[in-house]
Amino acid sequence: MLTFTVRKVAVLVGTMLGLAALTFLITNVAPGDPARLVAGPDATNDMVETIRQEYGLNRPLYEQFAIYMGDLLTGDLGRSIVSTRPVLDELARYVPATLELVLVAMALGILVGVPFGMLSAVYKDRFLDQVTRIFSISGVALPAFWFGILLQLFFAVRLEWLPVSGQLPLTELPPEPITHLLLIDSLLHGQFETFRAALSHIILPAVVLSFPCLASILRVNRAEMIEVLQSDHIVAARAHGISSSRIVMIYALKNALLPTLAMIGLRFGWMLGSTVLVETVFDWPGIGLYAVSSALASDFKPVVGVTLVIGFFFMMTNTLIDLAYAWIDPRLRRS
Amino acid sequence: MTALLNIDNYRLDIPTFDGVLKVLDGIDITLEQGDTLGIVGESGCGKTVLARSILGIGPRNAKRVSGHIVFDSTALDELSEADWRRVRGVKISMIFQDPMTYLNPLLTIGRQLSDVIAAHYRAQGKSAPGRAERHARCERLLEQVQIADTQRVLKSYPHQLSGGMRQRILIAMALAGEPKLLIADEPTTALDVTIQAQILKLLRDLVDRLGLTVVMISHDVGAIAALSRRVAVMYAGTVVEQGMAESILTRPRHPYTRGLLAALPDIEGDAQPLESIPGTIPNLINPPSGCRFHPRCLRATAICRQEKPETRSVGADHVVACHHAYD
Amino acid sequence: MSAEFQDTAVHVPTFKERHASTIRQWRLYIHLFRGSFSSMLGLALVLLFLILAAFGPMLAPYPEDTMGAVKLGQRLLPPSLAHPFGTDEMGADILSRVIVGARTSLWIGLVITGLGAGIGVPLGIIAGYKGGFLRAAIMRVTDLFLAVPGLALALAIVAALGPGITNCVIALAIVWWPGYVRLVEAKTLSIKEELHVEAARALGAKTPWILRRHILPNCLTPIVVKASMDMGMAILSAASLGFIGLGAKPPHPEWGSMISVARTYMPDWWWYSAFPGLAIFLTVLGFNLLGDGLRDILDPRSRGR
Numbered sequence: 001m002l003t004f005t006v007r008k009v010a011v012l013v014g015t016m017l018g019l020a021a022l023t024f025l026i027t028n029v030a031p032g033d034p035a036r037l038v039a040g041p042d043a044t045n046d047m048v049e050t051i052r053q054e055y056g057l058n059r060p061l062y063e064q065f066a067i068y069m070g071d072l073l074t075g076d077l078g079r080s081i082v083s084t085r086p087v088l089d090e091l092a093r094y095v096p097a098t099l100e101l102v103l104v105a106m107a108l109g110i111l112v113g114v115p116f117g118m119l120s121a122v123y124k125d126r127f128l129d130q131v132t133r134i135f136s137i138s139g140v141a142l143p144a145f146w147f148g149i150l151l152q153l154f155f156a157v158r159l160e161w162l163p164v165s166g167q168l169p170l171t172e173l174p175p176e177p178i179t180h181l182l183l184i185d186s187l188l189h190g191q192f193e194t195f196r197a198a199l200s201h202i203i204l205p206a207v208v209l210s211f212p213c214l215a216s217i218l219r220v221n222r223a224e225m226i227e228v229l230q231s232d233h234i235v236a237a238r239a240h241g242i243s244s245s246r247i248v249m250i251y252a253l254k255n256a257l258l259p260t261l262a263m264i265g266l267r268f269g270w271m272l273g274s275t276v277l278v279e280t281v282f283d284w285p286g287i288g289l290y291a292v293s294s295a296l297a298s299d300f301k302p303v304v305g306v307t308l309v310i311g312f313f314f315m316m317t318n319t320l321i322d323l324a325y326a327w328i329d330p331r332l333r334r335s
Numbered sequence: 336m337t338a339l340l341n342i343d344n345y346r347l348d349i350p351t352f353d354g355v356l357k358v359l360d361g362i363d364i365t366l367e368q369g370d371t372l373g374i375v376g377e378s379g380c381g382k383t384v385l386a387r388s389i390l391g392i393g394p395r396n397a398k399r400v401s402g403h404i405v406f407d408s409t410a411l412d413e414l415s416e417a418d419w420r421r422v423r424g425v426k427i428s429m430i431f432q433d434p435m436t437y438l439n440p441l442l443t444i445g446r447q448l449s450d451v452i453a454a455h456y457r458a459q460g461k462s463a464p465g466r467a468e469r470h471a472r473c474e475r476l477l478e479q480v481q482i483a484d485t486q487r488v489l490k491s492y493p494h495q496l497s498g499g500m501r502q503r504i505l506i507a508m509a510l511a512g513e514p515k516l517l518i519a520d521e522p523t524t525a526l527d528v529t530i531q532a533q534i535l536k537l538l539r540d541l542v543d544r545l546g547l548t549v550v551m552i553s554h555d556v557g558a559i560a561a562l563s564r565r566v567a568v569m570y571a572g573t574v575v576e577q578g579m580a581e582s583i584l585t586r587p588r589h590p591y592t593r594g595l596l597a598a599l600p601d602i603e604g605d606a607q608p609l610e611s612i613p614g615t616i617p618n619l620i621n622p623p624s625g626c627r628f629h630p631r632c633l634r635a636t637a638i639c640r641q642e643k644p645e646t647r648s649v650g651a652d653h654v655v656a657c658h659h660a661y662d
Numbered sequence: 663m664s665a666e667f668q669d670t671a672v673h674v675p676t677f678k679e680r681h682a683s684t685i686r687q688w689r690l691y692i693h694l695f696r697g698s699f700s701s702m703l704g705l706a707l708v709l710l711f712l713i714l715a716a717f718g719p720m721l722a723p724y725p726e727d728t729m730g731a732v733k734l735g736q737r738l739l740p741p742s743l744a745h746p747f748g749t750d751e752m753g754a755d756i757l758s759r760v761i762v763g764a765r766t767s768l769w770i771g772l773v774i775t776g777l778g779a780g781i782g783v784p785l786g787i788i789a790g791y792k793g794g795f796l797r798a799a800i801m802r803v804t805d806l807f808l809a810v811p812g813l814a815l816a817l818a819i820v821a822a823l824g825p826g827i828t829n830c831v832i833a834l835a836i837v838w839w840p841g842y843v844r845l846v847e848a849k850t851l852s853i854k855e856e857l858h859v860e861a862a863r864a865l866g867a868k869t870p871w872i873l874r875r876h877i878l879p880n881c882l883t884p885i886v887v888k889a890s891m892d893m894g895m896a897i898l899s900a901a902s903l904g905f906i907g908l909g910a911k912p913p914h915p916e917w918g919s920m921i922s923v924a925r926t927y928m929p930d931w932w933w934y935s936a937f938p939g940l941a942i943f944l945t946v947l948g949f950n951l952l953g954d955g956l957r958d959i960l961d962p963r964s965r966g967r
Contacts, residue, residue: 015806015809018802018809019809019810022806022807022810023818026818026819026822133700134700137700137947137950137951137954140950141894141898141943141947141950142943142946143901143902143905143918143939143942143943143946145902145905145921145939146935146940146942146943149921149928149935149939150936150939152929153928153929153932157929232431232433232436232437233437233438233439233440235387235392235431235437236429236431236437236438236508237439238392238423239390239392239423239424239428239429239431239509240423240424240454240508240509240511240512241419241420241421241422241423241425241451241454241455241458241512242424242454243420243457244416246454251439251442254439254441255439255440269812270813271811272814273811273812273813273814274813274902276814276902277902277905277906280906281925291814291817292817292906292907295817295820295821295906295908296906296908300821300822303817303818303821303822304818306814306818307810307814307815307818310810310811310814311814314809314810314811315809328441329440329441330441330492330494331440331492331494352690352693
């Protein structure tokens with residue numbers, strides 16, 4: 001297991017390097033002047049020239065690449081034109097909010113998707129199953145931004161149960177950061193009012209973000225459970241007198257978990273990408289919103305930064321899932 | 336002595352897209368305690384469906400049209416899931432053809448065995464024994480099937496063990512509940528010839544030592560002959576001949592049985608052309624009228640096409656279903 | 663003695679008999695498909711979409727509104743009989759714009775999926791069949807592109823290229839091709855090992871022939887299923903980029919960018935966001951259901967359900 005882990009981590013590192021190279025490619029292969037791209041559309045020609053000198057954009061490509069990689073490895077992701085602050089600092093500020101949102105959404109997706117997928121498989125073709133099937137297929141088709149707007153309209157405006165946007169109401173002060181995750185920090189400080197406020201703010205965006213993930217997890221889990229329940233070793237287990245509930249919960253679920261895990265990994269990626277949409281709709285102060293506002297302002301460096309961060313999180317999750325795969329299925333440990 | 340297992344005029348249908356498969360057409364089989372019965376027939380004759388139906392794990396959409404299966408005075412057709420848990424593995428057990436696919440690849444052998452043991456305890460309303468006790472029982476079970484290196488095997492996963500070993504483990508799992516009846520569905524088909532002999536010998540030992548009643552299903556006449564005292568020959572969902580193995584194998588009365596035995600290549604003697612039964616197994620959606628074998632039978636006449644033959648006795652413990660049985 | 667030649671009744675098989683098994687297979691497919699409510703619903707939605715895309719301008723009640731109107735007297739009217747979807751801030755009829763938007767979406771979906779498959783499938787076949795260094799190189803690059811979730815990568819590419827619907831489509835095509843490489847490479851690998859390919863090779867068949875006659879047809883099923891589901895997801899992704907503001911520029915009738923403008927008129931003039939979004943949802947749903955239904959019938963393994 002150890003060599004397997006080491007190998008996977010090595011792949012992770014390699015991919016991150018490759019990703020950095022890819023972002024370099026995007027910046028330089030894109031039509032248009034890279035210096036102008038960095039300087040922004042409002043820059044004068046002189047400013048563009050200064051940028052060109054400063055960033056060494058007149059040097060040969062491979063030199064630029066070396067500088068670029070060097071910068072990245074020291075954590076220099078450039079500066080944002082709009083705020084003039086280093087991109088790295090701004091990322092550090094915005095990542096926790098996105099992280100919190102994604103974690104809550106993921107938890108929702110798994111905690112609802114897996115059990116309902118199981119139930120759907122066991123009660124196949126009955127009413128529950130039909131409902132969940134429709135739900136799971138529409139869940140993926142639902143445009144996240146549209147869904148978010150509708151939920152806002154309904155729950156926040158019409159019913160006024162939940163706030164429209166943001167992470168905390170303006171009247172609340174955020175707790176002293178320990179984990180930088182609002183929900184956990186407010187609990188750790190015992191500030192229950194803050195916790196309640198933060199919770200009510202996170203519900204709608206988390207639901208919207210989790211929806212396609214939930215739907216997919218439900219589908220895959222249901223499909224895999226159905227298939228496993230028909231497999232030979234389940235027949236044998238029944239023949240040996242093992243109870244149905246045990247068969248479903250332990251035997252079948254363990255076997256069905258693998259493709260479900262794979263789907264979780266896939267959906268996590270889509271979810272990370274969807275943060276740009278959900279954070280825009282709900283004014284959630286995370287890296288998604290940061291990327292969008294930067295892109296609209298033609299501020300390119302932050303966009304690259306966000307892409308790298310998202311890529312990193314995605315890759316790391318995939319690596320963790322690969323490790324989990326090998327832990328669950330001993331047959332995979334050799335590869 | 337009342338029979339341990341009595342299958343009485345059992346008819347089973349399976350609906351499919353193309354029509355209704357009349358898979359079992361009036362099966363009559365009787366089995367006494369301590370007996371060994373071999374059910375022999377080609378692929379598709381319904382023997383596996385029959386075996387699984389006994390334990391209630393047959394095809395999901397299969398419909399019992401008529402007849403009963405009675406085990407030890409209990410009718411098996413009307414049991415609830417809770418009742419079945421007291422039967423499966425505890426009174427009747429089953430071992431399967433390909434031990435690789437019939438063992439859960441993600442759990443260790445020890446885990447699977449001990450789960451089976453615990454399940455039997457719970458089914459009988461007792462609480463499951465502790466880990467140490469279960470571990471000891473697992474070891475005893477493995478020893479019973481002549482596995483020596485019990486510690487290593489218990490910690491292993493199925494893919495790490497050989498085919499013969501896996502089959503022994505399946506047998507051990509089947510014996511965990513101390514059943515009276517063991518159904519072996521093609522237990523040797525997926526194994527190499529030398530391993531086949533070992534498994535058959537093991538089964539023989541278990542019969543002698545534990546007084547186990549065994550039903551063995553196979554298309555391999557040799558395996559049947561090695562283990563079974565009594566034989567039932569199946570064709571296209573019907574039992575065409577049933578009785579003492581010695582009697583049937585030396586003096587087969589039914590044309591199909593004759594053809595089956597004649598088709599076996601003879602390793603002794605001079606090389607001879609292989610005989611085969613002309614034709615193919617029938618379509619079970621529209622099975623042949625009357626006797627299902629008549630389209631392929633050299634002795635068939637008009638009555639064979641019109642009437643299904645009755646089962647007649649032709650000797651001590653030897654019955655045949657044929658209008659023109661051999662003498 | 664003259665030889666007698668009778669009119670031998672040689673049985674020449676009819677078309678029906680020669681293709682009996684194929685006919686039966688297709689009958690089974692159609693039967694299964696018809697029996698599935700969700701698949702038929704998907705088919706219906708997709709057909710509706712295609713009709714709107716094809717005949718949009720003829721079906722729109724106010725065709726002059728499609729590229730934006732200046733009817734300020736009719737701004738932001740709620741849904742009514744005259745304007746079933748209401749009007750937008752320039753007074754244009756939203757229903758007409760939604761109908762015409764179908765054509766834009768169809769074009770977007772086709773180009774993205776077409777380019778993605780057009781690049782990805784050949785690369786995948788080469789990678790799967792040739793193996794060795796070529797395969798390693800192709801798969802490494804593919805893995806790299808798949809390291810970043812689609813929407814995020816597309817965002818970065820569009821940010822570099824500049825906003826606009828063409829750049830959107832290019833960016834998304836770049837995001838899409840790796841998926842096809844993965845799919846086709848895996849399928850090619852497994853087909854390569856199958857006996858009919860080995861037999862062909864043993865009989866001396868050349869590589870292009872094998873690729874064309876053996877490998878490609880067997881890959882088609884998963885490609886078709888993926889492509890039909892991709893149509894929906896590509897349209898959704900393009901609409902998402904449009905929503906952010908990086909897609910089509912107004913007054914171009916693209917559903918996503920319509921919603922991005924509509925957002926500023928929330929919540930009072932809700933219909934402006936609601937209906938284009940509904941159109942996106944139904945279209946994507948249709949393609950997903952259709953793709954799902956196709957997979958159910960074309961992949962016998964999943965038919966056990």
